[in-house]
Amino acid sequence: MQVTRFPATYFDGKSPRRHEVTVVVASAGLRLIHADDRTALWPYEELKQTQGNYTGEELRFEHGLEAVVVTDRGILEAMHELAPQSDRRVKPAIGGWRMLRAALGAVVGLVVGGWGMYTYGLPALSSGVAAHVPVDWEVHMGDQALAQLVPMDQRCEDVDRVAALQTVVATLVSGLPAKSPYVYRVTITKSDEFNAFALPGGRLIVNQGLVKKLGSADELAGILAHEIQHVERRHTTKAICEEMSTKVLIAGLLGNHDAFGSAVNAARALGELGHSRQAEAEADHLGMNLMVASNLDPQAMVKAYRHLKEHDVRVPTFLSTHPDTDGRIASLTAMAREAHASPHPLALAMSWRRFQQGCTP
Numbered sequence: 001m002q003v004t005r006f007p008a009t010y011f012d013g014k015s016p017r018r019h020e021v022t023v024v025v026a027s028a029g030l031r032l033i034h035a036d037d038r039t040a041l042w043p044y045e046e047l048k049q050t051q052g053n054y055t056g057e058e059l060r061f062e063h064g065l066e067a068v069v070v071t072d073r074g075i076l077e078a079m080h081e082l083a084p085q086s087d088r089r090v091k092p093a094i095g096g097w098r099m100l101r102a103a104l105g106a107v108v109g110l111v112v113g114g115w116g117m118y119t120y121g122l123p124a125l126s127s128g129v130a131a132h133v134p135v136d137w138e139v140h141m142g143d144q145a146l147a148q149l150v151p152m153d154q155r156c157e158d159v160d161r162v163a164a165l166q167t168v169v170a171t172l173v174s175g176l177p178a179k180s181p182y183v184y185r186v187t188i189t190k191s192d193e194f195n196a197f198a199l200p201g202g203r204l205i206v207n208q209g210l211v212k213k214l215g216s217a218d219e220l221a222g223i224l225a226h227e228i229q230h231v232e233r234r235h236t237t238k239a240i241c242e243e244m245s246t247k248v249l250i251a252g253l254l255g256n257h258d259a260f261g262s263a264v265n266a267a268r269a270l271g272e273l274g275h276s277r278q279a280e281a282e283a284d285h286l287g288m289n290l291m292v293a294s295n296l297d298p299q300a301m302v303k304a305y306r307h308l309k310e311h312d313v314r315v316p317t318f319l320s321t322h323p324d325t326d327g328r329i330a331s332l333t334a335m336a337r338e339a340h341a342s343p344h345p346l347a348l349a350m351s352w353r354r355f356q357q358g359c360t361p
Ligand SMILES: [Zn+2]
Pocket: 226, 230, 275, 280, 283, 322
């Protein structure tokens, strides 16, 4: 039987006080039952879902100034069953880059919320400023985002596999100029989603779903070479700086991140944060250089990109957020052909097959 009643937390929009309520999914709207038995109907056409767009996040429905927060995502199913017209009011969970953006926004939101300084109209900083953002900030930002994006129970904690992946990263880092200010750390997630990404400060995240589709450790190195260059070139940090105001960054410097209140607003403000085509081309180009400098096979990077393009049934996240795939593969192929490479195959402490098979959810 369809569950239609869900415990929820209600906010009246005038005070920060929380009230426990029951939300009943009805055909015309969500009915709120307050502790004193008072009820209110929020018609679906007046609802707005403002939170719950990424996996594990609570759902928030707003009705004018009022809001309810529901933990059980089963409410979406109930709404779909009982009131299909409500589908237009809810947004499905998102993953990959959009999730990353939302989480980064939320992180900045923590800072902002803590300071109560979320103010529009302040001059947004140019990307030039990103070059002066202390590495400490980036690390802090990256760690906060990682904690939100990949909860502990979604991480692959297999020591051998993490060590194997760290070997891949160490090989790539050996090809970087000695002055790199970042310490790279990798996290393997149990996610089946086809993705890998980098967070500011040197946090690299690799989904098991990506590992499964690649043919070798060298191919994985090709993907990570690209991601490492996003970190080295501070692409994500720049994108955040361009979106955020001076005060937000000052608050970030001071490291206050108590309040979750403004996280959603900040996530919205961050909306379109992502890498520009230019940043992607740069990460490709420098990533290929890094493969060569690390004595890895430049062709493996090309293979990885082709592999991703050809074998994934769904649109692969890695490439779909990295536009103009064919053009990029073509320029990588040209670079690989011209590279003066003396590659050595990557040797992991375990076979690639074994590495691929572990840590499924
Ligand atoms: Zn990229």
